[in-house]
Amino acid sequence: MKATQLYKDFFESEKSGGLVLIAFTMTSLFIANSNFGNSYIHLWETQFAGHSIEHWINDGLMTIFFLLIGLELEREIYKGELSHIKDALLPVFGAVGGMIVPATIFLLFNFGTSTQSGAGIPMATDIAFALGILSLLGNRVPTSLKIFLTALAVIDDLGAIIIIAVFYTKTLLWTNLLIALGIFAFLLVLNRLKVHSLIPYLIGGIIMWYFMLHSGVHATITGVLLAFAIPFGDGEEKSPSYILQHFLHKPVAFIIMPIFALANTAIIIGSDFNSIISQNYSIGIALGLIIGKPLGIITILFLAIKLKLCQLPNELNWKSILGVGFLAGIGFTMSIFITLLAFEDETIINNSKFIILLSSLIAGIIGFITLKLSLKDMHLEE
Numbered sequence: 001m002k003a004t005q006l007y008k009d010f011f012e013s014e015k016s017g018g019l020v021l022i023a024f025t026m027t028s029l030f031i032a033n034s035n036f037g038n039s040y041i042h043l044w045e046t047q048f049a050g051h052s053i054e055h056w057i058n059d060g061l062m063t064i065f066f067l068l069i070g071l072e073l074e075r076e077i078y079k080g081e082l083s084h085i086k087d088a089l090l091p092v093f094g095a096v097g098g099m100i101v102p103a104t105i106f107l108l109f110n111f112g113t114s115t116q117s118g119a120g121i122p123m124a125t126d127i128a129f130a131l132g133i134l135s136l137l138g139n140r141v142p143t144s145l146k147i148f149l150t151a152l153a154v155i156d157d158l159g160a161i162i163i164i165a166v167f168y169t170k171t172l173l174w175t176n177l178l179i180a181l182g183i184f185a186f187l188l189v190l191n192r193l194k195v196h197s198l199i200p201y202l203i204g205g206i207i208m209w210y211f212m213l214h215s216g217v218h219a220t221i222t223g224v225l226l227a228f229a230i231p232f233g234d235g236e237e238k239s240p241s242y243i244l245q246h247f248l249h250k251p252v253a254f255i256i257m258p259i260f261a262l263a264n265t266a267i268i269i270g271s272d273f274n275s276i277i278s279q280n281y282s283i284g285i286a287l288g289l290i291i292g293k294p295l296g297i298i299t300i301l302f303l304a305i306k307l308k309l310c311q312l313p314n315e316l317n318w319k320s321i322l323g324v325g326f327l328a329g330i331g332f333t334m335s336i337f338i339t340l341l342a343f344e345d346e347t348i349i350n351n352s353k354f355i356i357l358l359s360s361l362i363a364g365i366i367g368f369i370t371l372k373l374s375l376k377d378m379h380l381e382e
Helices: 005-032 037-045 053-078 085-110 116-123 127-135 143-167 174-192 198-213 221-229 240-264 273-277 280-306 318-327 332-342 346-381
Strands: none
Touching: 005 037, 005 127, 005 240, 005 332, 037 053, 053 143, 053 198, 053 221, 053 240, 053 332, 085 116, 085 143, 085 280, 085 318, 116 143, 116 280, 116 332, 116 346, 127 143, 127 318, 127 332, 127 346, 143 221, 143 318, 143 332, 174 198, 174 221, 198 221, 198 240, 240 332, 273 280, 273 346, 280 318, 280 346, 318 346, 332 346
């Protein structure tokens, strides 16, 4: 597994962005539970052009986040970890296990109830947070482990995107949807005609976003569609896809994600802690992220490797895979995002956010300790 320069740049921005994300989350929680809490929460509820500031962040700014995810996924498919079937199967099997088992655990506690729609919440992995924790282990982390976690998280995000598009679309306005898809088709034609200027794609993307926003399908899906419409070419530094991906890394990591964290972690932590953690949806989210993620990843990978469908790189062992499995339980961004789509009751939303944060923290700590011990064992063997 060789790391390209763009991957190295991506890892550096994501790991730093993850640490910034932790700082902003803690700041948001502190302010929300201070004397300024109510004013702070009302700030994000302020109406602007018919929607709250929080809504514009989640439906607007997050589209740019999804655009970057789409560009990263495109690169992984064409030139990266997912471009060769043999190499791709390891993170693919891991991601599938890491999505199916957490969702199953959630449904065991919530099937047939009003909260069963939250099954997608524990399925996602936050790339920035996970790589941020991994970076704390320093240069001892094998490159293959970094790439495996990144590919796993990118596939997880793809799964989350599909889930959002299929299961969290409630009412379709076909006219607006067809117009949005028509614009997407037009951008694909521009791609085929080898139009390499980013301007028509970005203008078309904005118009597509407007119609997608009013179609019933979540507007952030526009970001992924736009990513695959932008010419990839040979993937070198002069290609439109590379230029845009490189440009978006730092704004997404250091502006968009921190703003999302501030707006969506303005949670007042109530005194009735036992009541919050005893709810079926809370148990489903917590067990899904903390236990379901590592269990699903390591179980499916073990079966796939036993069946000789894929193999572990020489640098990795089962303890390191288990550690990555726990880091994959850091749901944060995508889990909170799906929570906003899955539930309408504000109390359930806030409680779910709190459980996501708590579970992600626990999964991150366990993952860090497991990987530290794993890397220590590997060092002793050397």
